[in-house]
Each structure stands twice: as structure tokens, then as C-alpha cells.
């Protein structure tokens with residue numbers, strides 16, 4: 150048996166997001182979000198489920214923070230709900246909305262758990278969607294104003310600020326594939342939304358720096374996925390480059406190199422309008438202090454119908470393990486991403502801001518949940534993160550997705566990602582075996598493998 154020790158001060162956390170766990174969709178003056186609207190529209194989610202109740206974290210947060218403390222977590226990543234604070238997107242702020250996060254942060258401090266606050270995890274105020282949402286450039290400015298308000302008025306320290314969670318998902322699943330809010334199906338709109346999301350991010354970082362009020366690190370969380378060709382054929386190799394351009398470089402390049410990747414601009418321009426502005430490029434590339442990486446799996450692609458296909462045909466290699474989402478368990482991917490980002494985009498601190506797996510967990514009569522596959526998954530990915538760190542990659546923390554089972558977007562409550570099992574009928578929480586395993590990992594600051 151060998152010990153894989155992590156450095157002192159390493160962040161051991163778990164993550165959630167507002168719409169997925171809070172419930173209380175109109176408490177204390179909260180406005181409607183695009184996810185409230187989308188999930189309440191028939192046909193959009195599994196079984197017609199929505200986040201009205203979720204884990205009732207809005208009501209039960211004290212209890213939940215207590216559980217985090219019992220597990221020994223030293224960090225908690227949550228997201229702030231924009232429509233709680235600006236029910237109409239902009240205009241007058243709703244103090245009571247902010248109070249919830251102030252109380253949450255205070256409770257975390259009381260337990261010595263470092264708060265990591267994400268400002269946008271997909272719940273845009275519906276009032277802004279009614280004016281075009283992220284496809285409208287004004288939304289970037291509204292985001293900036295909302296962010297400025299939170300920076301200024303959340304008067305307790307957080308450990309890290311994250312502007313956006315996974316802008317790729319917001320833009321493309323929301324505006325091109327229509328499987329996420331706001332449920333649109335237009336690639337031009339999606340490209341515009343992606344651009345305005347990035348612009349909103351850059352504006353918020355700039356505002357944060359210029360105000361000079363806070364010195365906590367600020368960054369962004371991107372969903373990054375290693376892409377591999379299904380064969381050595383030149384068509385598959387070229388496809389993998391395009392798919393990687395779409396999935397990964399379309400966001401990494403503007404943030405770190407101040408321009409969209411050339412090959413992808415050229416490709417997209419053949420059929421779509423690619424947003425372009427030198428001024429915006431400079432804002433989007435406003436330097437950040439760290440990058441958050443959300444990773445679950447890899448993509449293996451076969452060449453699509455033409456050299457213009459930027460998605461390709463994903464294939465599932467046989468004899469691999471897949472989670473309940475149908476995602477391949479591919480721990481090496483986290484090593485590949487960490488080393489690649491470090492070498493290609495600069496030596497800034499990195500965090501794994503999400504990693505985890507859904508499996509069909511069963512609550513036994515004795516109140517236990519034997520989720521050994523989740524333990525194996527997490528152990529495999531953490532060991533590969535550790536390997537990257539042995540090569541000098543500055544990884545500073547790791548967040549399991551998720552602290553507890555929750556509303557998994559269009560899949561409703563059918564996918565369980567939590568370390569903690571939720572009985573949605575009673576709101577009882579039960580520790581899965583993986584939660585106890587994680588507590589031990591944190592206790593010895595490393596793995597025994």
C-alpha cells in the first residue's frame with residue numbers, strides 16, 4: 150500500500166449550485182429564473198420535475214453545514230442565485246436575498262469551512278431572458294452590476310470567487326441544443342451567448358480589480374474534456390482537433406490568449422456569424438488568479454460527415470466502465486487536462502471545481518448506502534490529480550460534485566451524484582459510504598492505494 154499525500158492547506162471540498170439544492174423558489178422576494186421557467190414547461194425535464202423543493206438547502210443550510218463539518222470538509226463551493234438578489238435582473242437589489250448567502254458564509258466560517266462562491270450557475274433572471282438573455286449584450290453589463298453588488302455587499306470574506314460555471318454548457322446546451330434553459334435551438338444565438346457570457350466574466354473581473362476592495366482570488370470554472378480520436382485515421386485525428394476546439398479551446402483561448410482559436414474562427418465563419426471585437430477580446434482576457442476545472446469524462450470521436458463538422462460522432466469504447474450518465478470513467482483524463490492547461494495556458498493555480506459520478510444508489514433498511522463504485526471513481530481521479538502534482542502542476546484544491554444528491558437539470562432527481570443521499574419525501578439526509586471514505590481521505594490528507 151502506498152500513501153499519496155497532498156500538500157498542507159490543500160482544499161478538500163464539495164460543490165453544489167443554487168437551483169439544484171436550494172428550493173424556496175419565491176422565498177424572501179426571489180424572482181423567477183430561466184430554470185424555474187424551463188423546468189415548469191412540460192416536456193423539458195425527466196418526469197416534469199423541477200427545483201421547487203430540491204434539497205431545501207435554503208431552509209436547512211445550517212444542518213447541511215454541520216454535516217460538512219462532520220465530514221471534515223475545509224471548503225464548500227456554492228453558487229449565488231442572481232434572481233434572489235436582483236429579482237428583475239437589475240434595478241433595485243433585494244437585501245433579503247443577499248442575507249441568505251451572508252448567513253451561509255457566516256455559518257461556514259463558524260465551522261472553519263472556506264466558502265467558494267460562484268456568481269452564475271445558470272439561473273439567469275427570467276426578466277433578462279425576456280429581453281434576449283445572454284444573446285443580448287446588455288446581459289453582460291447586468292451581470293457586471295450584479296457581481297459588483299455582491300463584491301461590495303457580501304461583507305464576510307470568501308476564499309475564492311468564481312464568476313461563471315461552465316459557460317460552454319450555458320451557451321450551447323441552452324441555446325443550440327435546447328436541452329437546458331432557455332431551451333433555444335440556434336447556433337448563431339449560442340455563439341453570441343458564449344461571447345456575452347465571456348464578456349460578462351471579463352467585465353466582472355475588471356470591476357473586481359478596479360474596486361480594489363478585496364484581495365481574494367477570482368477565476369472561472371470551465372468544463373474541460375479531453376478529446377481523443379477513435380482511430381489513427383487522418384480524418385479522425387482532424388476531427389479530434391475540431392471537437393477540442395469547440396469544447397475546450399473556444400473558451401480557454403479568449404481567456405488566456407485574448408482571441409478565439411484561429412482554426413475554429415475559420416470553420417465557424419463558413420456557416421455562422423462569429424462575434425468579433427478587439428475591445429471585447431481585451432476585456433475577456435482580463436487576467437484571472439486561478440482556473441477552475443470541472444471534469445467528469447473524456448470524449449472519443451469519429452470523423453463526422455464533413456470537415457466542417459465540429460462535434461463529430463462520439464463513440465463509446467467497448468469494455469470501459471460508464472456511469473449512470475453514460476459517461477466513461479476515465480481517471481487519466483484529469484492528469485491530461487491539468488498538465489495540458491499548465492503547459493499550454495500558463496502556470497496559474499488550478500482547482501478541480503467539480504468531479505464526481507452518478508450511480509444508482511440504494512438506501513438500505515439500515516440507513517446505509519454502499520456506493521463502492523463512486524469511491525473507486527473518486528479515488529482513481531484523485532490519484533491522477535496527485536500524479537500531475539508530482540510533476541509540479543499547481544493544483545490547490547478538489548471539489549466533489551456533489552455534496553448531496555440534487556436536481557440534475559433536465560434529468561430531474563433521477564441521477565444521484567451526492568456524497569450524501571437525500572430522501573426527497575422526507576428530506577432526510579444519509580451519509581453514503583463514499584462520504585465516510587472522503588472523511589478518511591481528508592483526515593489523512595491523502596489516499597492510501
Ligand code: FCB
Pocket residue numbers: 166169314315318372443503550557558566
Ligand atoms: C456539471 C454542472 C453541475 C452538475 C454536474 C453533473 O456540468 O456544473 O451543475 O450538473 O455537471
